[in-house]
Amino acid sequence: MDSKPILRSNDITHPCLTDRAVFLFHYLDLADASGVDDARWEHFQLAHLCDDSVLRIEDKSRQIAWSFLTAAEAIATAVLEKRDSIFVSINLEEAKEKIRYAKYVYQALKCKGKPILIRDASQNIEFDNGVRLTSLPARPPRGRARSNVYLDEFAHVNDAEEIYKAAMPIISKGGRLRIGSSPFGATGKFWEIFTQTMQPYPGFRRKKTPWWEAWAFCTNVPQARIQCPRMTAADAVAVFGNERIQLIFENMILEDFEQEYACSFSSLSSAWFTHDEIKAVQDPNLVHERAICRNKDFSQAISAILNLSRHLDRGKVETTFALGMDIGRTRDATDIALIGLSNTIESYPLRLSITLQNVEFDHQFEVLVQCMTQLPIVRAFIDRTGLGRQLAENAAKHFPEKAFGIDFTTASKVLWATDAKKWMQQGKTPIPVDRDLAYQLNAIKRINTGTILRFDADRSDKGHADRAFAWMLALAAAKQLRFAEPESQIRSISTMNYG
Numbered sequence: 001m002d003s004k005p006i007l008r009s010n011d012i013t014h015p016c017l018t019d020r021a022v023f024l025f026h027y028l029d030l031a032d033a034s035g036v037d038d039a040r041w042e043h044f045q046l047a048h049l050c051d052d053s054v055l056r057i058e059d060k061s062r063q064i065a066w067s068f069l070t071a072a073e074a075i076a077t078a079v080l081e082k083r084d085s086i087f088v089s090i091n092l093e094e095a096k097e098k099i100r101y102a103k104y105v106y107q108a109l110k111c112k113g114k115p116i117l118i119r120d121a122s123q124n125i126e127f128d129n130g131v132r133l134t135s136l137p138a139r140p141p142r143g144r145a146r147s148n149v150y151l152d153e154f155a156h157v158n159d160a161e162e163i164y165k166a167a168m169p170i171i172s173k174g175g176r177l178r179i180g181s182s183p184f185g186a187t188g189k190f191w192e193i194f195t196q197t198m199q200p201y202p203g204f205r206r207k208k209t210p211w212w213e214a215w216a217f218c219t220n221v222p223q224a225r226i227q228c229p230r231m232t233a234a235d236a237v238a239v240f241g242n243e244r245i246q247l248i249f250e251n252m253i254l255e256d257f258e259q260e261y262a263c264s265f266s267s268l269s270s271a272w273f274t275h276d277e278i279k280a281v282q283d284p285n286l287v288h289e290r291a292i293c294r295n296k297d298f299s300q301a302i303s304a305i306l307n308l309s310r311h312l313d314r315g316k317v318e319t320t321f322a323l324g325m326d327i328g329r330t331r332d333a334t335d336i337a338l339i340g341l342s343n344t345i346e347s348y349p350l351r352l353s354i355t356l357q358n359v360e361f362d363h364q365f366e367v368l369v370q371c372m373t374q375l376p377i378v379r380a381f382i383d384r385t386g387l388g389r390q391l392a393e394n395a396a397k398h399f400p401e402k403a404f405g406i407d408f409t410t411a412s413k414v415l416w417a418t419d420a421k422k423w424m425q426q427g428k429t430p431i432p433v434d435r436d437l438a439y440q441l442n443a444i445k446r447i448n449t450g451t452i453l454r455f456d457a458d459r460s461d462k463g464h465a466d467r468a469f470a471w472m473l474a475l476a477a478a479k480q481l482r483f484a485e486p487e488s489q490i491r492s493i494s495t496m497n498y499g
Contacts, residue, residue, distance in 0.1 A: 020076035021049035023111075033108035034068060043221070044209045045069050048178075049076075053205040054171065057179040059194050059263045060209040064216070066180045067094075070150045071101035077148060078131040079114055083175065084147040085133050088167070090157045092137040096122045098152070099135050140166030146174035155181040155190035164189050185448035186265045195265070211261040212236060217245040233258055253421040255446075266448065272417055272455060273424065273441040273468075281429050287316050288350060288432040293367075294357045301336075301354045301367045305374050308338070308352050312375070317351055318342050322481060323371060323380035324473025326466045327364075327388030333357045334364050335470035336371065339478050341378070348423065348478050349430040350471060353437070365391055372399050381406045381477040383469075406473065410454045416472040417444065417455040419479055429475070440468040 025046070030039040048058070048069060060066055067089075074085035089095040099122060106117065106125075119126035124134040134144070140162045141149060149167045154160060171177050181190045186197075193201045211217040212224035224240040231239070237249045249257055258264035289311075291304035311317045318340035328334045338352035352371075356364050368391070371377060384392035384405030392405030406412070423429050431437060443465050447454050 016050055016052075018050050018052060019080050020073060021046055023076050023080060024049065024072055027109055027111040028072065028105060029108040029110055033072070033105045034065070035104075040215060042214055044207070044213050047207070049073055051205055053176070053203075055177050055203050056205040056207070057190075057194050058181075058207045058209055059265075060180055060182060060207075061211040061214065061217075061261045061263065062182050064209060064211075064214045067098060067152055068101045068105075070152065070178060070180070071098050072105045074133050074148065074150070075102055075105045075109070078127060078129070078133065079109075082129050082131050084131055084144055085150065086141045086144055086147050086170065087133075087135040087150045087152060088138065088141060088157070088163055089135065090138055090153045094152065095135040095137040098150075099123060099125060099133065102133050139163070141170060142166060144170060145172065147171070148175045149177050151177070151179045151181075153181045154179050155184040155188055160189040164193075183259050183263060183265045185259075187448065191265055208263045210263045211245060212240055217242060217261075233262060250426075251422070253418055254425055255421075256418070266446070270446055271442050272421060272444045272446045275438075275442060277421075277424050278431075278438050278441055281424055281427060281431055282433045282438070283349075283430045284433045286349060286430050286432050287311050288434075289352045290432070290434070291353070292355045292357070293359055295359065296363065298356065298359055298363050298367055301356070302370055304352060304354060305367075305370050309374050311351075318349075319376060321351065321375055321377045322348075322474050322477040323377050323382075324470045324475070324477060325368065325380065325382045325388075326470040326473060327383040327385075327391060328356075328466055333466050334359065335466040336367070337467065337470040337474040338371070338375070338377070339471075339474040341478060341481065346482075347428050347430065348475055350432065350437075350474075353434075353467060353470075355467065361387075361391055365394060368395060369398065372402070378402065379477040379481050380404065381473045381480075383408055383473065406476075408469075413455045413469075416469075416476050417446070420472045420475050423475065431471075437467055437471075440465040441471075444468055 025041060030041065031037050042064070048056070058066070070087070077083045077085060087095065087098040089098060102125060103120070106114070115127035115129040115131065117125060118128050123136070124132060126132045138157050138159065140159070147170055149170050151157070151163065151167060157163060167177060179190065179193065183191065185191070192198045193204065194206060210228070212228040213221060215221055218224045218240050219242055220240060224236070228236040228240060233249070233254060237246055241249065255266050259266050289304040289308045291300040293301050308317065312319070320341045322339045322341055324337045326335045334356040336352070336354040337350060340349045340351045354367065356367060372380065380395065380399065380403040382388065382392040382395050382403060382405055385408040389405070395403040396405055420429065444455055447456060
């Protein structure tokens with residue numbers, strides 16, 4: 001093999017260079033191996049390659065090529081140290097991807113004397129020097145003493161406890177353990193090891209690698225590494241994000257962006273709509289009609305509908321509306337929310353809120369009919385889960401192409417809550433200064449169990465956040481109109497589980 005050259009670079013330096021870092025830097029055609037014409041070694045990648053500690057864990061942004069990096073390191077170790085490597089990924093396809101990366105790196109090595117590939121399978125390869133690279137889909141590794149072990153996207157893998165338990169003995173007599181992942185809530189083995197909240201995990205070298213440390217996302221990495229930790233996410237993206245990362249930021253809710261790109265562990269269960277976010281969209285001068293009806297008296301609802309119609313005639317509100325209706329009967333109220341649809345700006349103000357407490361379904365339907373006939377409602381999404389099925393079906397028959405029954409599912413709630421949060425953060429959802437509505441919005445919790453994400457609210461004397469869910473349902477209807485999807489597609493969505 002060629003003699004080892006000295007690593008020199010104007011923008012990449014490291015005080016403790018390892019043989020594998022120098023080897024890959026000088027002998028790997030990075031553009032050829034990665035398929036990226038302007039590929040460059042990132043400083044955090046060389047820091048990883050230059051880390052000889054036994055244990056290393058990295059809380060990282062998505063899409064920083066950690067999988068490619070570990071595959072490259074495994075090839076370098078196979079050549080220089082004749083050491084096996086084992087990868088554990090979240091699923092079979094990801095497991096196969098590690099071997100693909102390893103083969104790309106092997107083929108792109110521009111050096112003499114590299115070992116010959118004698119076994120080439122989708123989940124393992126072997127060289128004539130006896131070294132094997134094996135990639136497993138989310139199952140505990142066994143055997144193969146003194147191997148290097150890589151646990152990829154460890155926060156998202158099933159059976160993380162068992163996988164970790166099985167991985168540690170492999171390095172008992174040699175080898176290194178590398179754990180990398182984007183966060184998935186403040187729970188799970190990855191979170192425990194990285195934060196040491198539950199117990200100490202000594203000996204781990206810990207590293208955070210947010211988006212601004214990668215030239216693929218950032219316009220000035222050296223300055224961003226200094227300034228971004230002290231900036232808000234929005235300011236950091238505006239100042240240092242490239243065009244693509246700015247677009248992604250604009251289309252994600254803040255908490256999700258911070259988790260996926262800024263290494264933030266979101267809490268296990270927390271208020272989804274914060275007090276500050278709610279206050280930011282409250283408008284004390286908003287034209288909004290409110291009605292609360294109980295038992296057989298729904299006259300307030302009719303009055304509120306007529307009042308909104310008068311505002312419409314005077315040009316004080318939008319000329320079209322989207323409606324959301326969360327159905328209840330005794331334990332929970334039925335709530336109707338009407339969202340204004342502007343032709344000039346992307347804004348979805350709440351214009352009408354009706355609560356029907358212990359009102360018979362026939363009267364509930366009558367109130368809905370009044371809304372649909374007295375106001376220019378172009379789309380209505382009606383909860384048809386459980387008790388609401390018959391009312392939703394009747395509405396669809398009476399108002400075809402306008403009213404659609406929608407199932408409340410875990411997946412649909414995630415979609416509605418995510419869209420509502422994003423629009424709220426963007427200031428597109430004006431609401432009245434209404435303490436009850438603010439309470440219900442703040443009562444909705446994001447609950448991350450480590451395996452599934454769901455949104456719900458505790459039941460209280462104020463209900464089960466029915467007004468909040470009606471509002472989110474109306475926003476979902478508005479979203480469908482915004483993207484102008486064909487009616488046939490809306491019918492398909494309403495027939496299936498929305499989301």
